[in-house]
Amino acid sequence: MFPHLLLVQLVCCNSSISQDSDKLFNIFESVSNMSVDWVGYGYATLIASGGVIGYVKAGSVPSLAAGVLFGGLAGFGAYQISNDPKNIWVSLATSGALSGIMGKRFYGSRKFMPAGLMAATSLVMVGKLSLAMLQKPTES
Template sequence: MNLDIVAAFTYGILAFIGGIIGYIQAKSLVSLLSGSISGLLLILAAYFQLQGQTWGSILALIVTAVLVVVFGFRLVKTRKFMPAGLMTILGIVALGVMVNQMVALR
């Protein structure tokens, strides 16, 4: 299993769990929906990458990039490390792993 698959799967699990926690703590339906959708998309992308589907890598890259931007803006707006700062940092790491793997394959 490649490191980019692990990164996509792990970040997807974190996004999914984060959405549930956001709903439980703040009763935020937006957190639940966005965390669930983005988390499931990343988990599916990791699964399709595992199956050898190239578009799974592209999907994981796009979803992760969007999440990094969203959490980055939220971090600037709220100036709170949890959850925006943590998810931004973890997203940048995951994005770096994914891009590195895509470059290495070319």
């Protein structure tokens, strides 16, 4: 039933009827205007799954704890960016910290998996967020 309500909302969202319709259709209005940070959610998933894989393969509880903690922070940051594209600070701090931590581990071990992969991915996220911060806001 829920997908049907979304379909009705998407069909009616640009018409003048949706402005005067009852509250059932207006509850999805803010959701339809929101852009989702898919890259941020993918990054959070990669971090959390890396912690789980480290726990399953090596029995590393610190890997699991760090993966869940940093994955949760990255997911929260992606949620904040999805609601307000200017609110990048949690994502930037999380990816900056991970790029530093995992970059140091990669420098010491010279093994690409997992430290090099996480350092490179975190650096890409820092670059993406830095570019988003430098862009001028668009007027609507």
